Amino acid sequence: MAKKVEFMMGNHAVAEGALYAGCRFFGGYPITPSTEVAERMAERLPQVGGRFIQMEDEIAAMASVIGASIAGAKSLTATSGPGLSLKQENIGYAMLCEIPVVIVDVMRGGPSTGMPTGPSQSDIMCAKWGTHGDHPAIAVTPASVQEQFDETVRAFNLAEKYRCPVFVLTDAIIGQMMEQLVIPEPGELEVIERPKPTCKPEEYLPFDMDKDFVPLAAFGSGYRYHITGLHHNSDGFPTNDPVLHTKNTIKIIERLDKNYDDIVKVEEFMTDDAEILVFAIGVSARSAKHAVVEARNVGIKAGLVRPLTIWPFPERHLDRILNKNKIKGIVVPEMNLGQMTFEVQRVAKGRCAVEGLYSLMLDPILPSEILEKIRRFV
Amino acid sequence: MAKKVEFMMGNHAVAEGALYAGCRFFGGYPITPSTEVAERMAERLPQVGGRFIQMEDEIAAMASVIGASIAGAKSLTATSGPGLSLKQENIGYAMLCEIPVVIVDVMRGGPSTGMPTGPSQSDIMCAKWGTHGDHPAIAVTPASVQEQFDETVRAFNLAEKYRCPVFVLTDAIIGQMMEQLVIPEPGELEVIERPKPTCKPEEYLPFDMDKDFVPLAAFGSGYRYHITGLHHNSDGFPTNDPVLHTKNTIKIIERLDKNYDDIVKVEEFMTDDAEILVFAIGVSARSAKHAVVEARNVGIKAGLVRPLTIWPFPERHLDRILNKNKIKGIVVPEMNLGQMTFEVQRVAKGRCAVEGLYSLMLDPILPSEILEKIRRFV
Amino acid sequence: MSYDYAKYLRKGKLPHIWCAGCTYGIILKSLIRAIDGIGWAKDDIALVSGIGCASRLPGYVDFNTLHTTHGRSIGFATGVKLANPKLNVIALGGDGDMTAIGGNHFIHACRRNIDLTIFVFNNNIYGMTGAQYSPTTPKGAWATTSPYGMAENTFEITSLAIGSGASFVARTTAYHVAHCEKMMKEAFQHKGTSVVEIINACPTGFGRKNKFKTPASMLTWMKDSAVNIERAKNMSPEELVGKYTIGVLHKVDKPEYIETYDTTVGLKK
Amino acid sequence: MSYDYAKYLRKGKLPHIWCAGCTYGIILKSLIRAIDGIGWAKDDIALVSGIGCASRLPGYVDFNTLHTTHGRSIGFATGVKLANPKLNVIALGGDGDMTAIGGNHFIHACRRNIDLTIFVFNNNIYGMTGAQYSPTTPKGAWATTSPYGMAENTFEITSLAIGSGASFVARTTAYHVAHCEKMMKEAFQHKGTSVVEIINACPTGFGRKNKFKTPASMLTWMKDSAVNIERAKNMSPEELVGKYTIGVLHKVDKPEYIETYDTTVGLKK
Amino acid sequence: MAKAERIEIIEKWCKGCEICVEFCPTGAIEMRDFKVAVKDLEKCTACMQCELRCPDFAIVIYKKDKE
Amino acid sequence: MAKAERIEIIEKWCKGCEICVEFCPTGAIEMRDFKVAVKDLEKCTACMQCELRCPDFAIVIYKKDKE
Amino acid sequence: MARIDIRLGGSGGQGTITAAAIMGYAAVYAGKKAVQTKSYGPEARGGAARGEVVISDEDINYVKVIKSDILVALTQESCDKFIVDAKEGSIVVVDDFMVKNKPQGNFKVYSLPIIKTAAEDIGKSMVANIVMLGVINQLANLLDFDKLEKGVLSKVPKGTEELNKKALRAGVELAKAAMK
Amino acid sequence: MARIDIRLGGSGGQGTITAAAIMGYAAVYAGKKAVQTKSYGPEARGGAARGEVVISDEDINYVKVIKSDILVALTQESCDKFIVDAKEGSIVVVDDFMVKNKPQGNFKVYSLPIIKTAAEDIGKSMVANIVMLGVINQLANLLDFDKLEKGVLSKVPKGTEELNKKALRAGVELAKAAMK
């Protein structure tokens, strides 16, 4: 059966992906260039029995999606830089309290109000380190309108599977451009439903530190328990015991590490025999692919490493390639002044040169600029 | 002349240091374990002709200190993890708009409300990357009550010199412990007064991209100009020209890099012939010094690298030592689950092993634990 | 025994963390009696709080309880309610939590008139962080951040609620235990956002340094300065100096948010 | 020429960024005339705004101007004023900026009664981000985030200000250019926090999709629905349906914050 | 004659705030070693003032069955 | 008889919102090529409605000196 | 069909972004790949705005216009700014009223009364962007006319179908006349 | 004087933290180095709380107690928790009323009526922490008594000087009696 091809805006595709994944609540606050996600959800949610609310600010928006998730609804919020900064305290809450939610950050030019209508990739580190304290973070990084849909579905799945907030880290170009999108049939993409606890209510330990995963009971489902943003014990009540809080914090962070292979998705393009790598995400990765193809055309053995998960950082993938191939250098094009590059340098451990290619221009980095950097490694 | 030795709480020493540096405004919101800074300022500011205000939340607190600084007052705010997260949006504003302010973050156990009365060092990355977008960041890291005073003075000086927010990154132990403090005489420590523009008002370019430094005119001083958190031109008005905003953003970030030697202060203890390094800040550095002394006592050539500036990261210092000495390994004890360690790894570029020693316990890392890690490198 | 609280208390959680003489424990008891009186099933109640001494309350009672971030309880509560409107959602917190850092969420809940019950525990101070002034600390009073006396004007919490559009606004005190229970029950019964300001005593943070020698003297002060709204109507302004009214201060019919939303978007015909 | 604005306009900044028919330009002119009328020196004025179309205003006038973050203008303005009380500090922004994200700072300024002038440009919508509903979007109205019609109840901005303790509260419209100038001047003269709600038209975001064919028709609507507070006193409730009052709605004497602070802490004897 | 059969004091919960003692109209209870204690059961009128206002669930009055 | 000596239109600032034209009580101005233009100076009574309400500083009425 | 880079420059409110979207939609509808992108300023109306669309039979990696195969400029500003990126031999269309300084170079310039046609012949200046689509489709022979028309009709507001149909055809006619 | 690690454990409100601060102050006043630290829970009153002070003639690197030279426990909980870190041969003081299970081990245990002395002999249970200071100063011969007394007097609330003087001396006497 031929599928219907739509021509859709990236932000709308995120909304459709969320609905496909079973999202039934959106709490947000408008901000360019993410607003179309909210607008689409405002229209679409009631059609599937869900609710939309525009809260008074981003802090309340973030609070509302956590609350809705606790009450059983898969929940989405969307924002951009300034809103991301404001949401950070409550994002940390969701991380510590293991509440699944999906947060779309459509990156624009920062810092501060910066360049509201200009794209960037400058929130990469903020997504990982923006909230205080040690915490787990997952971020997926789509590069096309189709991936806006697919990766949003994956983001919801990861959120449920690992009981944590998941970022969809995209940018003003991918978010606002239009491109073909094939909406999968129901059942075609995996959708992970939130498991329900099966134990007796009085035995329910919502934060059992000795288990990798405990289903999150919805408020009102007969499992009465306590949630707190203080460090807590397996039963959810505050504890001052540093041994317990160390154990719990390590658990929720290492859980991601342990499941690296399930979480971290990377497209490797022509890396098999590559001597020069380009490491890029999102719209920069599209330029990079263009550049790699051109490099190959002129006989340069270039390859592209394109993470679809940037947090946890795809270090094992990189490591493997660096151990296998004799890599002369890695080019890291990013629309910021150097963020992923630092991580690549850390992982490279001196095994090869690592060169950032930074840009704050409002258009994507040009393939020719990347090609030139590739050439320098030849 | 024998100086009077006081026995003072670390948080109070910060307040006294601020007053010594000429701080005349404090805007804050109480939060454990930073509140004593506010309390001391509430009492002391009026005595020196300054004003204190407790704002309705941390966002307003941060806004108020930026506003006060723009109106000519050296300004201080103090907070801890959750407040730091909330302040981030406005911190980014101060960074982009080049407004000098000093922000004390007394680190406690995170994420979220976490462990309010427990110390930690888990906001190191958040101080650097907490606000969205690319931006400059300076953070000083005192390790004694005396340094709480001295480094706060230095923080104000750096803020004025480089027209940017400066963090005093301390922790619940250093902030709340009492120790001897010698308050320097007026004039004994350098205090940088805010320079005033000397040009004609109509020639004043408050954000001149072609100059390394432009004095910040106080509102009301006859220089009428515009400040915006949008990317702006040299005259302060918004621009959409990516070439200009790239230039300006690079300028304010690279300014710190260019002045690395002036900004980055590091204590090197017994590093001359060291084969094993310990890299630590704050209270962990005190444990580390203890451990290094003990290591030397048993004939191990250990040395301590203790940054008093953690941002910009002291990479040139590390680099120099790694190039000079044959280092077997670096131990990085930190009261978190790994933050500085990543940076040390990045800088090490595979030249030696780097081992984090992480702890979320509420007491400082024990010298014996550090010593054991040192031993493993022997 | 006038009432057995055990049914609603979580096992093994007492003694609670509140100071000797802190009146939050008294309110907790009024709350339990009010909930019992209204007959809601424990599974159907969500109790949401922010951060502060008051906000520790949910930990002690056997409902769906959510202790969130400072000032944000209402935001979380709004999400809980929208995702499952069948839950009876109560948001509570101290005067600081609700009206300082949480002020924005407070006024917007009042505006929306979403079906939440909001309890503001007003003890005129930030208790948990050790006695800094709050938006309700009386002029001239001592606090650690007003060592020369409170210089800021204060909120009239109930006026704030009314001004922002709340449809049910009441005031009561920790002293008036039966009245408090009654106000809570009426608030529960009200469809829409209901706000109850409950005057409380923080002997540790406020009383000690503001001339209240004992916790009991603070309760006596409540007894002496509270005037029932009905009685107040017949009192002259002079008689009312230094007093405050208790009772239902404001009650109007106003469309409830979720109902309006559901009808508007076609979820409900 | 009825008035020459050039003295106060920054050179070379026109045309401004506002849409054709956006009434913010009309307000800008009233503002200039009001400031000129009051005679403040340009150096002594600080104009602080948040983010939004309204908040772009400071860029056009030759004062000390500060365009801050969304919703936070009052926080910045408070710092400016405390550091230099001699400055005449004006904070302005849209209804979203001031009463949605900025609601908390708005009510706390009103409570403190710090000597600031606050102008809320109410156009019933988020203009800059492209027509999402705001806390003042009328029930049932279309916005991109209320495609089925606005379901939330709305703020009465002036009630909110009064409820939170503001000592001067007025309302005017973009249509009533002389009245607007007058309200602004009275606000400037008031010692303490003064709030002026200014009804504005956003033809692009609000008008177009809510049955206002032209910008002029929105001004006409203001003309038709605004009733002077003095006249309203003699009108019946029925006559007032669909109308709103303009004029000084509330004015009381209340201690100004900085004066009280300075006296309390001994900065001023 | 006493109306209360028994005054139960849960010592480990009592924080010694003295509220009960201050509000007891008859002096039936008193402070002892920083905790409340029964002074004279006979005096207790079972008015419940203490129980109602104890913030710590620490004092319970058992009324005599109606005679 | 005309009260206005001149109606100045700053074309590069006029955005063509038509407010002035709608509020002009006499029809002295009109829209032309999406901008305002003087239709009949004679009709202008210098009531200033257009100047006062133009959001764009784009129309200025110069009154005749008092005769 | 190899990659074709189309850039439509104008000011906010002229509908260049919508036009790019419609063209992309029609292309996808015609079985091709397409990416539409936009650039705009902070102004809701006015200010520079441009719509871009890249059409190809193959995967499109770089999403923006690199060098334009077709450039339409409805304002002088956008003409001046983007002309440097017009490919050699490419098509450049300018509005004859708005763009007084005609660009010079190694490309084919068509100065056409696009806005005037919309305003006067169709009676609605709003549909200038649709006229423009008719023009470029005809000049560059991009898509089957029926497919384009269908695309236009399914994307314009209800009730304006006839108007837009007329506009599209008017564009085609303009182009035909110019190509003579 | 080499490093001496003193740990004062109790519950919130008992003044162990203040006592540690006073001891540190007195030590510095006596020309030594000192670091006082504290640990406390979320409770304003009650809950575990401990004050610690390290005194030395040399620089103090590690700021907390590693192994205690002196441990005072005013509650059973703190006694049980901290006794494992008491050095061999060190001094352990417990309140005889609060600590019913006396610790056993390679250290010298003094079970003294600290709280009772404060409450009954001095008449204010609040000054138990000062009694405690008198006790340990005497037991361990830490500071010149006059210096300690001066330290105490300059740090206690105005008007309570006499009371605190008495408490300090009472502590000294308690210790003297116990050392006999």
Ligand SMILES: Cc1ncc(C[n+]2csc(CCOP(=O)(O)OP(=O)(O)O)c2C)c(N)n1
């Ligand atoms: C974001 C943030 N800021 C500050 C704090 C510190 N804090 C905790 S509770 C509190 C105020 C407590 O006062 P109130 O809300 O009146 O409640 P009470 O403790 O008096 O019951 C503060 C400022 C925090 N936890 N989080």
Ligand SMILES: Cc1ncc(C[n+]2csc(CCOP(=O)(O)OP(=O)(O)O)c2C)c(N)n1
């Ligand atoms: C923290 C943050 N959130 C959201 C935005 C996006 N934003 C900019 S202006 C605005 C609202 C504009 O509406 P209003 O304040 O009513 O002013 P108007 O544009 O109508 O004049 C919003 C939501 C932002 N810039 N920053």
Ligand code: SF4
């Ligand atoms: S500090 Fe005050 S509010 Fe908090 S528990 Fe103690 S008495 Fe109650």
Ligand code: SF4
């Ligand atoms: S969008 Fe609305 S508020 Fe903004 S400039 Fe245009 S008309 Fe004015």
Ligand code: SF4
């Ligand atoms: S019930 Fe009444 S009389 Fe009896 S002890 Fe309690 S307060 Fe006293």
Ligand code: SF4
């Ligand atoms: S009121 Fe309760 S806690 Fe207080 S003394 Fe009486 S029994 Fe004890």
